[in-house]
Amino acid sequence: MSEQTGAETGVDQNSAHTQEKREKAPGRPSLARRFFISLAAVAAVAAVAVLVCSSLIYQSVTVDDSGRMLESECRVVKAALRGDDTDVMRLTAFDSGDVRVTLVASDGTVIYDNQNSVASMPNHADRPEIAEALADGAGSAERDSETSGYVSIYRAVRLNNGNVLRLAVDRDSAAAAVRHDLLLVCAVVLVIIAVCWAVSRLVADRLVSPILAIDPASPDPTSTYVEVEPLVERIGEQVEELKGADLMRREFTSNVTHELKTPLSSISGAAELIRDGIARPEDVPEFAGRIYDEARHMTELVNDILTLSKLDESERSGDASLLGAAESVDLLRVAKDVASRLVPTAEAAGVKLGVSGQDQVVTGYPRLLDELVYNLCDNAIRYNHEGGWVDVSVSLEDDRPLLVVADSGRGIEPAQQSKVFERFYRGEASRSRETGGTGLGLAIVKHAATLHGADLSLDSEPGRGTTICVRFPRP
CATH class of the missing domain: 3.30.565.10 (Histidine kinase-like ATPase, C-terminal domain)
Structure with a gap:
């Protein structure tokens, strides 16, 4: 039990150390930060999209319900009218509530309106719902008001005498509904963003912490996500390759140094004997020949080293053009x-x-x-x-x-x-x-x-x- 606790403490310390290193290097890209920003952005956009869609659905449902209500009232009012000069009087006595009632002659002249003076109202023959009712017996239309933020819903029916009865009602548009409850909407959006921020932070940390805790040298890389196994294995292989390459480089450097020291020592010794006059005149050609042979050996060695370096670089980079054209x-x-x-x-x-x-x-x-x-x-x-x-x-x-x-x-x-x-x-x-x-x-x-x-x-x-x-x- 104590060993397990110690191991867990070690992992926690490593994770904390890794987190501290990440926080000390804000200029470097952070996987956790990327997860967090992505999740938070997606959640916030989703929240706004849901709000917009809900508003549009609200408007659509409101318009449909109001339209069905107006159609029903149109049938009731039409049944109460006689299609003669008494229609205006009957409409005046009709309790319409917030519903606007308009009676239009077959030529488009407004005969009666319960909310406006007919004298100031223009000809309505070009109104879609009126024209449709005159042609087909019934008409409908919805128009948005750019100034008031309302949507006006119209339903019209043609009477027996050719006149048209039109009923209308105003309902909040989606934008108006949001504006009316702006404080509430802002509060809801802020709450959603705060929740998204907290959840995104938690999810990002939970997703990234196992990756940050990966030890490429561990004999058990399945200790993290299965999808990360190939990456962990490849990192482990590369670590081993780097270790092998470093060992080979050091051995190669040591060998080159040793191989060059031998001929250099021979050249230096022979040249020193000739320079100090110690070598007998008849021995000078022998020493000169030794210098020549060792120098040629060094030239061959350097040429072979250069060739191997090109081959190594070509294999490492995967670019064979370093060796010329095939x-x-x-x-x-x-x-x-x-x-x-x-x-x-x-x-x-x-x-x-x-x-x-x-x-x-x-x-x-x-x-x-x-x-x-x-x-x-x-x-x-x-x-x-x-x-x-x-x-x-x-x-x-x-x-x-x-x-x-x-x-x-x-x-x-x-x-x-x-x-x-x-x-x-x-x-x-x-x-x-x-x-x-x-x-x-x-x-x-x-x-x-x-x-x-x-x-x-x-x-x-x-x-x-x-x-x-x-x-x-x-x-």
């Missing part, structure tokens, strides 16, 4: 060109270098494909023995272009085979330095193959040589 490349032509450049190296090592196969075209980056083949062949020559051989072949296997570099070298121990494509990995450090390798050749091969969508496979056995296959995608 085009159709003949693998056999590349292999022959590489072999021609490595013939002097192979002859110096006593290794026979051969190329065979058929033309196979792949889409890729010529310079990078050249480096891929060059590093494979250069490695096969470096780690071979005098009298050995390196065979490069290009063919088609299962409709996929295949590049194979096989050698008769000493082979690779099984425990080392999974590591040979790592940066700066050397099975035999002393042997690598003797042959002048940078330790980055096979790492470049791996990245170049990945960029071209090719698969790498290695088959090696100590004392029986190594075969590396690069299978490119189908054209």
